[in-house]
Amino acid sequence: MLRTYTIYNSKSAEAMGCVVQWRFLLDMLVVLLFFLPPPPAVAAVEAEQRRRSTEAGVHLDVQEKHAVMSNDILSVTLSIPDGLVTGISYQGVPNLLETKNAENDRGYWDAIWHGAGNEGEQDKLQGTSFKVVSNNENVVEISFTREWDASGITGAPVNIDRRFVMLSDSPGFYTYSILERLQGYPSVRMEVNRVVFKLRQDMFRYMAVSDDRKRFMPTPEDRLTGETLDYPEAVLLKRPSSPSLRGQVDDKYFYSSDSKDIKVHGWVCTGPPVGFWMITPSNEFRTGGPFKQELTSHVGPTTLSTFVSRHYAGEDLDVNFQDGNPWKKVLGPVFLYLNSDTAAESDPSILWQDAKRRMDQEVASWPYDFIASVDYEKSDERGIVRGRLFVHDWFIDKRPVPASYAYVGLAAQGAAGSWQRENKGYQFWIQADNDGNFFIKSVRQGTYNLYATVPGRMGDYKYEFDISIIPGSSVELGKLVYKPPRNGATLWEIGVADRTAAEFYVPNLSPTLKVNDFEDDVQNKFREYGLWKRYTDLYPLNDLVYTVGTSDYAMNWFFAHVPRDLGNRTYRATTWRIEFDLESVDRASYYTLQLALASAEEAELQVRVNDGEVQPPHFTTGLIGGDNAIARHGIHGLYWLFSFRIAGTGLVQGRNIIFLTQAGVSSPWTGVMYDYIRLEGPDEFRNTADT
Known part of the structure; x- marks a missing residue:
């Protein structure tokens, strides 16, 4: 751009000339900056935005060390071949994950193993091979695998296939894992398996795990200036950034929930108003049944979904693999949902309410029809089981009465109550209605026992016969009667x-x-x-x-x-x-x-x-x-x-x-x-x- 400068007051010509020179230099600097390339992170975001404006659908950009899944709502960056989530861009924010953390400490799956040369160390299940599974305008699915070999270099004797999926019109992405042991693999014990996301500390301060546990949270710095109590997780806040928190104790275990209640939880940033939510549409892949308690979200800010753990159970819930036993299980998918609403600047719970609605949609869509793995069974490969449960305690009931709101489930074959320690297979639970009717849908193929626990009645129920599910099964059990333990009045x-x-x-x-x-x-x-x-x-x-x-x-x-x-x-x-x-x-x-x-x-x-x-x-x-x-x-x-x-x-x-x-x-x-x-x-x- 060319400019003409004129001096109107000859008496101040010298001073004005100086001003003109400075103005000229500033203008030239602006022109120079205009032509310089932006910083890499900004350039990537801007390029992604330009491409989205001209192309519809979901896209995959495979680079030398990273793969980027994106649609017109968000983009997710993963490392190759590790399969670590290093960046999530949304609503103009280049990365919602904590960039102060190393790339392997932002979004990851991890496990803890015992045996076979593993002594309880954290294993982030990093892949050694990357593959594109699906790539079209409707869905992208990518895979990061690690296969075990006898040298032991590849870690625990388990083959791992971690998947990430993005749909064209979806404000989020899905992740799941397939774990497999082949015949002859040595013994090992799995203590933990989970997926973890660590968000930006300077953004996310409001957390919600249930309607009665949603609040502004302390920061990691607040914990550092506090007093550690009887164990490291519990910290007395002494000099928190928010004075209202002084005297409270922060402990991640305050925010644990029963598995049946862990469907959605996460964090909100009020400026810009952005929500980040972990949605678990099914509990079929978790261990321990509906009452097994797990962590949800906690100060970090951290949000996670846990599939295997000792929490509130102990070593009974470790997955113990013996020499030579083959095994395969699909963990997930879970959905990472992002939302935004300007009204959340003053009321962050608005995004929590929206996340609950989205959770209902995900639950209604289960099992998903877009997952590529043949190990993940679709609707037409599953079956249903229905019936009506009664309870008859001769001291209380003259005749069998409906087992109102009983929890009824299918799990691996075993004794009554064994489901709460079962950890290798799948479980499918439903709460019966007031009349004891239950309808268990979307059951994977296999042979199960049917179990139940009735509120207000002691003990555990087990149906006496095995139940086999094949594709399209519709098993009608009719009237079942639970007789709780009793010897006398x-x-x-x-x-x-x-x-x-x-x-x-x-x-x-x-x-x-x-x-x-x-x-x-x-x-x-x-x-x-x-x-x-x-x-x-x-x-x-x-x-x-x-x-x-x-x-x-x-x-x-x-x-x-x-x-x-x-x-x-x-x-x-x-x-x-x-x-x-x-x-x-x-x-x-x-x-x-x-x-x-x-x-x-x-x-x-x-x-x-x-x-x-x-x-x-x-x-x-x-x-x-x-x-x-x-x-x-x-x-x-x-x-x-x-x-x-x-x-x-x-x-x-x-x-x-x-x-x-x-x-x-x-x-x-x-x-x-x-x-x-x-x-x-x-x-x-x-x-x-x-x-």
């Missing part, structure tokens, strides 16, 4: 048979700590740090005593049976007493104490009747559990059911006492959480034939 009971300790007394938080900002304080009261410490505060001298007929389990039964804290990291076993009166005793018969536990962590529960010192105890569970639910703010872990027979000669007319001693004292959070306790009267035989 109920003399008394404590709690509600719901597989949790939620109905018992959850104490207020220590006054030295600030209550977390959850929207439903009652529902989430157990999601606070250090509640196990409150037992010693509330019972400083003597242990808990519960008197049947007088005490109220909602106020007088502490939610966790933990050891007494003596200080200096020493702990003592605690003995709770249940006192009750019997008007008469049948000394020739037997009574039954039903003990249902909602959780156990390195615990031993000893039972004594009317003699608190007898050795050995009348009954012991032995050392059980490793779910760590007490420390991790869970209200349940794995479910345990014990039936203890009491001879009538061991009871007396009048006052009786059952002593429950929790003998595990290895840490402050060893112990059990009770689900339900019931004393049944003398044995009775009842004809419970279905009517």
